[in-house]
Amino acid sequence: MRPLIAGNWKMHGSLSEARALAGAVAEGKVQGAELLVCPPFPYLLPVQGALAGSTVALGAQDCHAAAKGAHTGDISAPMLKDCGAGFVILGHSERRADHGEDDAAVRAKAEAVLAEGLVPVVCVGESEAQRLSGEAEPVVAGQLAGSLPEGFAQVHGVVAYEPVWAIGTGRTPTEDDIAAMHARIRAELAARFGAAGGTLRILYGGSVKPGNAKAILALPHVDGALVGGASLVAADFLAIASAV
Numbered sequence: 245m246r247p248l249i250a251g252n253w254k255m256h257g258s259l260s261e262a263r264a265l266a267g268a269v270a271e272g273k274v275q276g277a278e279l280l281v282c283p284p285f286p287y288l289l290p291v292q293g294a295l296a297g298s299t300v301a302l303g304a305q306d307c308h309a310a311a312k313g314a315h316t317g318d319i320s321a322p323m324l325k326d327c328g329a330g331f332v333i334l335g336h337s338e339r340r341a342d343h344g345e346d347d348a349a350v351r352a353k354a355e356a357v358l359a360e361g362l363v364p365v366v367c368v369g370e371s372e373a374q375r376l377s378g379e380a381e382p383v384v385a386g387q388l389a390g391s392l393p394e395g396f397a398q399v400h401g402v403v404a405y406e407p408v409w410a411i412g413t414g415r416t417p418t419e420d421d422i423a424a425m426h427a428r429i430r431a432e433l434a435a436r437f438g439a440a441g442g443t444l445r446i447l448y449g450g451s452v453k454p455g456n457a458k459a460i461l462a463l464p465h466v467d468g469a470l471v472g473g474a475s476l477v478a479a480d481f482l483a484i485a486s487a488v
């Protein structure tokens with residue numbers, strides 16, 4: 245399977261910065277990896293324009309579980325599709341923390357994304373306390389069981405393993421710990437989806453930088469990266485993608 249290097253821009257940047265960043269990523273000419281950028285909602289269309297003619301895919305960072313309705317301030321999967329998004333990040337730990345999203349909410353959103361034929365990028369990951377108490381793998385297995393909808397494998401859904409304590413901190417798990425968790429996630433996907441589970445991409449996210457990308461991306465069952473801070477600098481994002 246082709247590795248996926250995804251940039252989660254979170255709530256950063258101005259419109260002109262978003263256009264410039266997308267344009268620079270589009271010109272990157274990276275071999276060997278698929279690239280995805282996920283700007284804030286208002287920048288989806290201008291970023292789509294900046295990516296035109298390139299192979300870089302466009303994604304969003306969240307969506308509502310309903311296709312339409314009286315949900316002030318929310319955005320639906322059909323709207324995202326209309327704006328050119330092919331992927332939707334769901335269940336990021338910042339959404340789980342800031343907006344109280346639980347596994348059932350993430351699953352409902354993933355169903356909405358599937359209904360539009362878009363690809364969900366479902367995030368899972370343990371807290372530092374859970375890691376220290378030896379619960380990391382069962383916590384992540386539980387999140388997968390609760391968050392992934394039936395049909396996830398048919399659309400080649402993506403799982404992103406992001407230990408909460410590694411996000412934006414400059415800290416990462418050891419390579420052994422990343423490999424062990426990705427092997428566990430692979431086993432959970434195979435148990436749930438059969439042979440198709442073996443073909444789904446499992447991304448690592450949390451303080452991925454040009455300096456550590458090569459080692460992380462070389463680990464078994466690490467099929468790409470979900471990059472936060474370093475995705476805001478085109479040269480860094482492209483360097484991570486080139487490390488595949």
Ligand SMILES: O=C(CO)COP(=O)(O)O
Nearest residue numbers: 252411412450451472473
């Ligand atoms: O949350 C992340 C991507 O979704 C990771 O963020 P950082 O790469 O800034 O640690």
